[in-house]
Amino acid sequence: MQAFWRDTVEFLPILMHGVALTIIVTIGSLLLSTFLGLIWALMRVSGIGVLSGLSASLINVIRGIPIIVLLFYLYFVMPDLGVTLTALQAAILGLGIAYSAYQAENFRAGIEAIDKGQIEAAQAIGMGWWQTMRRVVLPQAIKIVLPPYGNVMIMMLKDSSQASTITVAELALQGKLIASSTFKNTSVFTLVALMYLTMSIPLILLVRHFEKRAGQK
Amino acid sequence: MIELTDVHKSFGKVEVLKGITASVEKGEVVCIIGPSGSGKSTILRCINGLESYDRGDIRVEGARVDRAAPSIVSIRTQVSMVFQRFNLFPHRTALENVIEGPVYVKKERRAEALERGRALLARVGLAEKAEVHPPQLSGGQQQRVAIARALAMQPKAILFDEPTSALDPELVGDVLSVMRKLADDGMTMVVVTHEMGFARDVADRVLFIDGGVIVEQGAAKSVLNQPQHARTQDFLRRVLHPL
Numbered sequence: 065m066q067a068f069w070r071d072t073v074e075f076l077p078i079l080m081h082g083v084a085l086t087i088i089v090t091i092g093s094l095l096l097s098t099f100l101g102l103i104w105a106l107m108r109v110s111g112i113g114v115l116s117g118l119s120a121s122l123i124n125v126i127r128g129i130p131i132i133v134l135l136f137y138l139y140f141v142m143p144d145l146g147v148t149l150t151a152l153q154a155a156i157l158g159l160g161i162a163y164s165a166y167q168a169e170n171f172r173a174g175i176e177a178i179d180k181g182q183i184e185a186a187q188a189i190g191m192g193w194w195q196t197m198r199r200v201v202l203p204q205a206i207k208i209v210l211p212p213y214g215n216v217m218i219m220m221l222k223d224s225s226q227a228s229t230i231t232v233a234e235l236a237l238q239g240k241l242i243a244s245s246t247f248k249n250t251s252v253f254t255l256v257a258l259m260y261l262t263m264s265i266p267l268i269l270l271v272r273h274f275e276k277r278a279g280q281k
Numbered sequence: 282m283i284e285l286t287d288v289h290k291s292f293g294k295v296e297v298l299k300g301i302t303a304s305v306e307k308g309e310v311v312c313i314i315g316p317s318g319s320g321k322s323t324i325l326r327c328i329n330g331l332e333s334y335d336r337g338d339i340r341v342e343g344a345r346v347d348r349a350a351p352s353i354v355s356i357r358t359q360v361s362m363v364f365q366r367f368n369l370f371p372h373r374t375a376l377e378n379v380i381e382g383p384v385y386v387k388k389e390r391r392a393e394a395l396e397r398g399r400a401l402l403a404r405v406g407l408a409e410k411a412e413v414h415p416p417q418l419s420g421g422q423q424q425r426v427a428i429a430r431a432l433a434m435q436p437k438a439i440l441f442d443e444p445t446s447a448l449d450p451e452l453v454g455d456v457l458s459v460m461r462k463l464a465d466d467g468m469t470m471v472v473v474t475h476e477m478g479f480a481r482d483v484a485d486r487v488l489f490i491d492g493g494v495i496v497e498q499g500a501a502k503s504v505l506n507q508p509q510h511a512r513t514q515d516f517l518r519r520v521l522h523p524l
Contacts, residue, residue: 184331185368185427189382189434190357199385204372 071251075242082238083259089155089224089234094217096160101167106197108172119168126165131226134158139230155227163220170212174205207278214271218264225260235259282307282438282469283328283360288337290323297323298334299493305438310470312480312501315490316516321473322365324490325440328471329362342437358387361431365443367423369415375402375426376411379433387434394433401429405459421452425459438469445476477520481505489513 107119126134139154149157178201186196228237239256243249283305290298297320305311313321326332328339330348339346341356369378379398383389402411405425415423424444431439441460445453457479464470464483474480480487484501489510497510508514 179368181364181366181368182370185362185364185370185430187331188329188357188362188364189430190354190386191382192354195385199381200370 068251068254071248072255075252075255078242079235079238079255079259082233082235085232085234086224089152089159089227089232090221092156093159093163093224094220096156097163097167100160100164101171104164104168105171105175108168109175123165123168126161131159131162131223132229134162135226135230151230151232154230155232159220159223159227163216166216170209170216171205174209175201177208178204210274211271211278214267214274218267218271221263221267222260282342283471284340286338288327288334288339290327290332290334297493300337301495303488303495305469305471307469308467309486310464310472310484311486311488312484313471313473313488313490314475314480319490320493321490322442325362325442325471325473329357329360329440358434359437361434361436361439363427363431363439363441363444365446367427369423369427371415374412374414375407375418378415378426379429382430382434398433401432402426405429406455419452420448421455424448424456428459438471441470441472441474443473443475445474475520477505477517489516491516
């Protein structure tokens, strides 16, 4: 146990660098996936055949490709096509795109849960499509969408470790580097696991809060 | 003010409206009665552009109703709609529901809209419920808020789609009395209803619709008291004496 504390004191500062990158990747890809997911969802419910078809196909393509392959594609293949991304950019872009599909389906479910009668009432007082979305549908859909959104946040935090496969020195990769140079696998990976857990717990509590609030209505 | 000429409408292979020609004058109260599925609600929904129609012509104050055209917004601000299931916005208070259209569609100043909104809620007998959210209101109260919301647009006419059908019987009276007051004030109203008493007392004219056509129409009292057509007689017998 004493050895573990000693290792903690020694490795924690290096691992904290990894934590910083983990947080950057998570927040960056969370924002991107939210933005893209909302666009796919709005296209899907737009009632315009071309847009909703395009969105449905995009979602299926994205869902059908493993995150790691998407990351490899962005980081290793794009340069051949003349687009060079830093590892961090590729990681945020890859995770953001990958998760946008799940976000989109989540948002769509939230939007479609709103009673059609309210949408008609909004139209009947002269609101257009976008105004109906903004004033009537989205404010209510958010409540429905938040608990699953919180779960996506937790999944993204953990999946940000996949960025290590394209050399982003986030928490998991930092851990691996320290472990392979010191052979203190137990200390290092226990520490890494505890640090992920520490970051997840506030999110888990947040989800619980969202669920309670959604339940109250 | 509202004119329908030979309006046809199909849902898939089912033709719901088979050539409806009718008109509503300014200040007139017209009740549309008829069996379920006869196309009554569809007529209202076509007038407001919530449904498109396949053939014929619908005009509001001379402007053609086309739900795909930009002009539909102006028509909808002139012709309000009250729904069977109220369709209030549950995330907004009664007062916010009432001012939503004036503030966000007609771009009225918020302070003025609030003042008028309060007055309208008072007019439907709900002054003290301004800050309450719809789920905390009874069905009858919700429907009266919906009527206030329709009035807030300062419409030239209001379409009522079975406004009391979803209410418990003891709440029907409050809503009907608000509607009666509106009629007395000269509001142009088209009301799809099963309330024959209301139709007899308040309506100027009654249209009896069955199978997508107007079977009989005329002054409310004469259609309801001395129906000429066998289908009208049969329908009224079944509605007035269900046993």
